Amino acid sequence: MVSQPIPSELTNSVHEPKKPRATLRERLGHRGERRVGLLLSLPYITFNAIFWAVPFFWVFIIAFQHYNLLSPIRPFVGLTNFQAVFTSNALRYVSTATAEFFLVFVPVTTTTAILLALAVRRVRYLKALFLALFLLPSVSPQVGYSLVFKYMFAGDGVINHVTHAIGLPPVPWFTDPTIAMGSIAVVVAWRMAGYFALFFLASMQSISPSLYEAAQLDGASRWKIFWRVTWPMLNAALIVTLVLSVVTGFSLFAEPYLITNGGPLNATTSFIMILYQRAFNFLQLGFGAAWAIVTAAISLAIVTGLRRLLAQD
Amino acid sequence: MRARWVDAVSYLFLIAGSLWFLIPYAWLMLSSFKPTGQIMTTLWPSHWTFANYLFLVSSAVAAGYPFLRDAFNSVFIGAVDTIAVVVFGAMCGYSLARLRFFGKSWLGKFVTLQIIFPGVMFVVPVYVLITDMHLLNTYGAVILPGLMTPWSVFLFAQYFRGLPQELLDAARTEGATEWLIIRRIVMPLSASIFALVALFTFTASWDALLWPLIVISSHHLMPLTPAVSMFALSEYTSSNFIGAQMASAVLLTVPLLVLYVSFRKLFLQGINLSGGLQI
Secondary structure, three states: OOOOOOOHHHHOOOOOOOOOOOOHHHHHOOHHHHHHHHHHHHHHHHHHHHHHHHHHHHHHHHHOEOOEOOOOOOOEOOOHHHHHHHHOHHHHHHHHHHHHHHHHHHHHHHHHHHHHHHHHHHOOOOHHHHHHHHHOHHHOOHHHHHHHHHHHOOOOOHHHHHHHHOOOOOOOOOOOOOOHHHHHHHHHHHHHHHHHHHHHHHHHHOOOHHHHHHHHHOOOOHHHHHHHHHHHHOHHHHHHHHHHHHHHHHOOOHHHHHHOOOOOOOOOOOHHHHHHHHHHHOOEHHHHHHHHHHHHHHHHHHHHHHHHHHHHO | OOOHHHHHHHHHHHHHHHHHHHHHHHHHHHHHOOOHHHOOOOOOOOOOOOHHHHHHHOHHHHOOOOHHHHHHHHHHHHHHHHHHHHHHHHHHHHHHHHOOOOOHHHHHHHHHHHHHOOHHHHHHHHHHHHHHOOOOOOHHHHHHHHOOOHHHHHHHHHHHHOOOHHHHHHHHHOOOOHHHHHHHHHHHHOHHHHHHHHHHHHHHHHHOOHHHHHHOOOOOOOOHHHHHHHHHHOHHHOHHHHHHHHHHHHHHHHHHHHHHHHOHHHHHHHHHHHHOOOO
16 A cells, blocks of 8 residues: 555545535536536546446355356355354454554554654754655555565564674564564554654644643643643544554555565464465455455444544544 | 754654664665675675676566566556546546536545445455456556546545635636636646646556456566565575565665655645645
């Protein structure tokens, strides 16, 4: 996932806010407008009927079929595929691995991003350069930096050489199952932390300076000013970055695929990796479809919960 | 009240952060010019070599990894998708933002729905669709599903909604047709959003791994991203070929870096659009 400017859809919606009900003529517009409007959106509607709406329903049909690419017979098998998903070992270890990912990724990115934003808001020189560097990793090809981190953090890689030089024992970053997913999370955090910082910075910039002046006049400490004035205003940015974190965690693929290939002992296998293995290596599309639906349902449930939190503010 | 030490800590933290962001690139570039034996052990190459790059354009090609051809594939696929996403996204976004027509509010809800549902759901059925269209292992398999994206419609609609209504109304009173308004008023005012959507689309297309990996098996039709990843996981995964892997990673990374450095203002503006960032 390249960092696209998506987050606004979380706070806005495409359709306009409700206005008082207009007359029919107002709602339908002039004749020319009507024709042009429909003409302009027709390609999009047609295309997405085929490549979005049809697959949207089709995935549910496939999930109820025994759909193996090698066999032309695709009988309906009821809930068998979902049963297979829920009783599979894969769901257990992938859930554990994904939870571990969030456990490391969320604190690391959130702390780093807030500190980066606080720092860059403060400085006067080189601001543009720092901002440009923040976004640099998130537009960098995933396959490229995954290979870099794979060898930098390898058992005999440069990081362990450096730590050895200062007298620390080597760390098996990607080969010890207890820390491998944490290491992957740090790699992904490298990509996302600066990007997240930009959201926190935008929130901070929206705080009126008079609030800070008032707090300073009252003699509040720096620490107190951060927690009482700045922190409450970061709520929206926090939820947006949390939603992006969830999306990142559930679409994780390139990093574990290249660095660990899901190992050691499946400790870094992600939801998408199982989809890839089962549907396209083992050609079990029925299982793959059911797996994809379960994955989507879990991530959607979490994202919806987070958006509720945002709406409450 | 400006405390010096807070400034100092801020700069220190930003410099540390910048190093954290930059070191992997430095290591990548240096490694690609090192003799393979030195990559894991030495920071600075004892002598610079082009052997890794020569390997990419000779031995790797002979072994079935035509990297330059794959780079061309990436550019071609990315260009077609980018042009389509920009053209159709702008059309649909404009109609949503600025025109009244039957079904408009449904279309708006549909686009929101598309953005909400995760892409993972669509991998299997779109694969079946592409297979049934007999497009597997063709450019079409990669290009077709990326021709139109909901988030481009969303961004265009958001931007066009910000254009002053009086301008369009004035033109309409003067008797201008809708097409004339779009071509003479809307388009010239919207160059930045067109560039922005184009940049993000091309970057995303260049970076795509999972989908091309699934639908393309021929190394001659493959984009660069899956090609580099297959090379790194193939028989060339052994430590003798780390140098060549690094050179292929450079080939993959540098074009996007150049794009980013040239258009960094626009990329940052993309975040600005949604977050209200002041640069």
